[in-house]
Amino acid sequence: MRLLHLVPSVDPQGGGVIEGVRRVQEALAAQGHTGDLVSLDDPNAPCVAAHPGPVVATGPSSGGYMYNERLLPWLKAHAGEYDAVIVNGLWQYTGFAAWRALHGTKTPYFVYSHGMLDPWFKRQYPLKHLKKWAYWPWGEYRVLRDAAAVVFTCEEERLLARQSFWLYKAREVVGSYGTSTPPDDAQRQADAYFAAFPALRGKRLLLFLGRIHEKKGCDLLIEAFARVAAQSPDVHLVMAGPGDESLTRQLQARAQTLGLADRISWPGMLSGDLKWGAFRACEVFCLPSHQENFGIAVVEAMACSRPVLISDKVNIWREIAEDQAGFVESDTLEGTVALLQRWLAATPAQLTTMREAALHSFEQRFRMEQVAEKLVEIIRTHSPPPRA
Template sequence: MKILHLIRSMRREGGGPAEGVRVLTDVYRQLGHSVEIATLDPPGEAAADLDVPVHALGRRSSGYGYSPHLRPWLRDNASRFDGTIVDGLWQYHGLAALRELRGRFPYAVFPHGMLDPWFNRTYPWKLLKKVPYWALVEGPMLRGSRAVLFTCVTERELAPRSFSNSVWNSVVVPYGTLGPPGDAADEIDAFHRALPQLKDKPFLLFAGRLHPKKGCDLLLRAYAAVAAKHALPTLVFAGPDSVGLQAKLMRLAQDLRIADRVVWAGMVVGPAKWGAFRAAEALILPSHQENFGIVVAEALSCGTPVLISDQVNIAQEVLQCGAGFVEQDTVPGTERLLQRWVALDDLGREQMREKALACWQGTFNSLRTGACIADLFRSAGA
């Protein structure tokens, strides 16, 4: 089959949706399907590292992403594909899909957590803009889709609570990652070349954008409190500074007197990224909202336990697998994550590593994602 992914941006700094599409390009290839990507990135910012066609149709890096080039491109090209996946909401590519695809070409929508009620509670001023846009664009676009694709049961249950008239065909698809592509020793070596100060040093890994919703500040406060009483490994933050938060976090670490215990790695990609997951004692992610948390699946695929908040939507699956610990997204909750990890003996940690790998293999291996998407469009008679 031939599948198109329509997404606002493929820049790695964009987080989960772009990374999910990157993973799926490999999945489709392994399953014998072909894929192209249409994005509203300017041509100079196209994902040149991907070996699939990427059509960069944007004009500038604005948030909404309006471009006069997208709708004409869809009119000329949509018929070449068996189906289109619209990745993400609240941006211009959704309006283009509504105008050019609905009623003519089969498409499905991945909201990627953008219908979580948390956003309406946390950013009520944005809700004032979203309500009319929902009525005119997003609601009709979702209702006209072949399916709205959710990455877990929790996301599917939360989504209809955000806006009225939330009626669509819901499908929960397996989601996750293909896992590390290379040799473990080579990937760990690549990580140590990128961050030589961490060679032979135990560490806990925060991976993801530095963003208020990720709970970075409460992680620093919890780490400082627990480190005052227990020996903790170094804390590593690996991810882009997407909203200019790092300077504030660094000042907080100074105030808490843990600056010498925290490493700011920036964005780590390629083999070094997988080496970071492999070398870490555990991944820690105390997010206030996390639709799926692709980094959680990536850590599990490396046999790395995960210490996460109960606001990560796959927390229940992690608990059922015994692949990590789950607590509330508060400073005391994050302290408990750290305390529970410190209290584990070597045997307990080794058993959790085995369960982490089994959890990925049984639940979060993304080969099944591509198969589900292909079956969806195949059943459409495309």
């Protein structure tokens, strides 16, 4: 098959969507399914030049909605060249343009909501939710209603998506999601990481890797770390990732007040060997998020055989708990403290067993090759029959 992937942006600092799309594309290509990637970025944007594959950048786009005048004509001219179009994400122009261009044509489109229908957003941002309601009936509602299928990455996401808007209709299917097997040579990656951050060598590293954002529970992790730091002087917290500079400064100031400034590192966004080296170097990965559709970094840690400490708002928490690949608690300070205490109380033998379980869970559930196979199956099952 030939598939077209629509994304708002290829900028990796915007979150894990583009990383997942890129990995899916690679896995599909390995199975003989070619495709193209179209974004709303300005063609001259640095992220377009830095993307490791070709991008049809239809921008520049305006506002948070990222509207531009080039995407719709491009889709109308080229959509017939593809067996299916895959829309990634909601609330930006990609979905509505796909609906306008493809509704009623022979080219089906499929939508990944990527957690953007989670009711957490409704509770956390009620004014924004009211604005979305004004747009919903003539916009995203129709995008979802007329899609060949709306693909959810896990059962938890599918159930939560029904709670945000009472006007809701979709052909729901549950696929899967994940990441590619990490590059080989784990020792080289760990060495590269410690070469960049030599002061961390010999420490028991607790890793957070992701956007520094209020929904990720970064504040909970720092407060919980303060509760256990005294009993574990060899533990060091690594807060790796891009994000809101104001929030980062607030978190760093709080760490200073708590007397933890020298026990928390803020390396910024890590990529390549440094990213994989961070996973290889840590003892466990922690994500006490208030809302997480999937959590690519969670699965990347498991692929590196690292146990994961997560909240029950990370939508794959049931799978993690079932596979005993880590610990799960509530997205509260008490729950986050419990995560760290359970980790610190584990024996070396128990941690070894958890590392093995984490890797096994990744291989059985979250390898990108399996994700690509499931996506192809969904497209073939839900695409309309060819017209006579």
